[in-house]
Amino acid sequence: SQTIHQWPATLVQPVGSPLSLECTVEGTSNPNLYWYRQAAGRGLQLLFYSVGIGQISSEVPQNLSASRPQDRQFILSSKKLLLSDSGFYLCAWSSGLAGGETQYFGPGTRLLVL
């Protein structure tokens, strides 16, 4: 069966520091991968998605970037964190095949920027 991992689970970082969040998927190949952010009390906002290695699409302009160095690895980064980057970051995957577009979410990373 497929599983999705995210780490770290929680992170407290000072303003201006760099960020690297990692997401990995097991049990499937060539998945579509997604990064979402959830602000407190809000719904999820899609940040990035990837349909293959090295292929990244950005949904909203922001202080973040994403990379996909391997088929089942998705990384969210920032060079300098802002206070507004605080939130709950969720990675998701889907099979990408016709009829397999349901997205499955990881456990999330809670980021607090101070």
Added chain:
Amino acid sequence: DAKTTQPPSMDCAEGRAANLPCNHSTISGNEYVYWYRQIHSQGPQYIIHGLKNNETNEMASLIITEDRKSSTLILPHATLRDTAVYYCIVRVRSGTYKYIFGTGTRLKVLA
């Protein structure tokens, strides 16, 4: 720009059916309706999805109106563990399949 509208909160007695409504009046003919739930501090959990026909699985039933402008998620026998935020989502195709999340319904199951 959420494409769905849900009541912000609902209560349901334990053991009773929980009926969660959702309006999606601008949905297009090929856009699916998905339901997820999120228990505090966890990632959203997939529940069910449908296009135009009613659907049922081991977790819930999804009733979609004939004009597809609204739907209802039914949890047949709510338990305390069903307390969560429930999201009704329209899946759109734009490059890839994207979920447009709203703010959801906070369901509280009461003992």
